[in-house]
Amino acid sequence: MRKGIIAALAGIVLVLAVLFALRSTTGVEIRLDGSVISDTYEETMEYTQGMTYDVLEEQLLSRVQFIEDGTDITAEVRLRGSQEGLVSLGTHELEFVRSDDSVLLHLRVVITDTTPPTLQGTASYTAGTGTSFKAENLDLQVYDNYDIYVLDSVQLSEVDTSRPGTQQATVTISDQSGNTASMDIEVVVRDDAEEAPIGTQVFVQEEPDDLTLLLNATHQLPDGWEPTDLESVTHDGEGTHYLRKEAADAWQKLYEAAKEADISINVVSSFRTQSYQENLFNSYLAVDPDAATYSAAPRTSEHELGLTLDISYDHELHDDLQTSALGRWMSENSYRYGWIVRYPQGKEDVTQYIYEPWHYRYVGVPLATYLHANDLTLEEYYAQRSGEASR
Secondary structure, eight states, rough: OHHHHHHHHHHHHHHHHHHHHHTTTTEEEEEEEEHHHHHHEEEEEEEEETBBBBHEEEEEHHHHHEEEETEEOOOGGGEEOOSSSBBEEEEEEEEEEEEETOOHHHEEEEEEEEEEEEEEEEEEEEEETTOOOOGGOOOOEEEEEOOOOOGGGGGGGOOOSSEEEEEEEEEEOOOSOOOOOEEEEEEEEEETTTOOOOEEEEEEEOOOTTTOOOOBBBBBTTTTOOOEEEOOOOOSSSHHHHHHHHHHHHHHHHHHHHTTTOOEEEEEEOOOOHHHHHHHHHHHHHHHHTGGTOOOOOSSOGGGTTEEEESSSSSOOOTTTTGSSSHHHHHHHHGGEEEEEEETTTTTTSSOOHHHHHHEEOOOOHHHHHHHHHHHHHHHHHHHHTTTGGO
């Protein structure tokens, strides 16, 4: 009997010890997804495309609860230690603090990427006997939720073209987290065939609704996609122009602030359909072989996103926009509302487009603020974030 009582008491003491260990040293009970945790905790989360620090904070704040003496004090708690822009892979140290800055929870968040890239493309090729067939001859469409430069990792197993016949080979890509994807191809080697042409390789954005995605000559929209939440925007010029809802709402706030500063803004161009962009690009290309430096091929134009406006102080586009009253005001204030000059002066080699002071892209306040503070284009930002410089 005594041994049973002692064992029962030991069990109770153990349970109490566990509960005490989980109780915060501040006397506040902390719950994550309903389960009690200690005031120092580690959480692993999978990265999703377009995840900003603001989104991460919202997710965490919606999952955590703070109880003091039976009263829920979660509304008094905020996150400290957050950053601007998109979330990067790795470990992030965050603190949940009260209004007096006392720390209630040290949270170590580990952002991981375990999702493999996607790889599609032409499965059969023809090459002349004795010619070379390498990775550059492949026609590929790839996607990765984090590493937008995954195309740089394309590998092709050896293809022997020394004699006629059908050669089997494997194409492999690897993202910076080590996730891989592969596909098998065949190369038909013939005496009467010529050397295989250089292929077309593009990154196709599988999450086109992402407000922060990169779109350029090598990063494209999927065929047929169009935004479904277009709304008309206010401006001082003629004609009706459209943006996606979040961008339209942000534009309205910017427009009203500009009006308070006696700044007029005319919108010259906004959302374009895929067919409109195709016709426009082809019309430029028909008369100018260098048209790709100022006009985008269909599926690569930011106007197709519904997140872009071309603006002016009258009804035409002007190279001197940035030195005008409108340009100066936009330069000082646009990022506060989530807008950036997408093709800035001095970054032509990076964006592969001429300087366009009239071309404004909505990316959201967190990312726009970061790009403005660090003088970065979207290309530079994503290269920096994904470690492209060290690849």
